[in-house]
Amino acid sequence: MVATENPIEYEGTYPLPEAQLDRFLMKVVVDYPAEEEERAMLKSSPDFGRKSAQPHSVIQPVIGAEEIARLRAATHAVRVDETVLEYALKLIRQSRSFPSLTLGASPRAAIMLLQAAKALAVLRGHD
């Protein structure tokens, strides 16, 4: 599941409770586009509003269901060394006693940290 959050507009929405936020694997902050990207946006702006230029009409699938299943299986097969596991555990446990935090990471966060690290290892494709 993917959810978006606009940091400026809150009307009709409410912040999610911590227990629900904990269900999300990660939060990716999307900042303003880079200057070059913004320039490209401006150059394509004459097409703005035209049906043929709508994103959903030009975006093509980049991956299929089978490929996703294969990548998920590859992620599950990634090995986690005992020392790396200890390191992740230490990181999570220290967040619970960190002076600037009143709420540290949950046990679910520890599991997801390892899962995300495994996925990153697959994407990097190293041994």
Next chain:
Amino acid sequence: MISVTPDEIQLIALPVLRHRVRLTPEAEIEGAHPGRLSSIADRASRDSPIDKMIAALSLLPTLKLIRLIALGVPLWLIALLLPAGWLAGLAYLVLLTALCWRDVNTIPELRSSARAVSCRHVSLSASISRSRSFY
């Protein structure tokens, strides 16, 4: 077989943890943000009592030497006035050397143990600091 490295844990830590932690009111007032935890952590480590203790320990041998020399000045003056005063002066010099030698041997041990505690305290900050490129 692919395996996870500590570097990958560090890289992924901030995106995975930033929405799961909550700052203290003091940190929020200071304008902190979970995505910028590295700066808070760096400041916290600088201001920690353990680091202040390390700084004080590194000054200890110098302070002790100055204090002993200052205390020794009247003794040296008395020793000059008394017959065989050079003997008392020599004894004081031996005592001074022995005390300094003891400090030189004990202070590094104290400093390294305090440094180990401090490293444990700031290891989270170091990890988050390295993953700041994800923000």
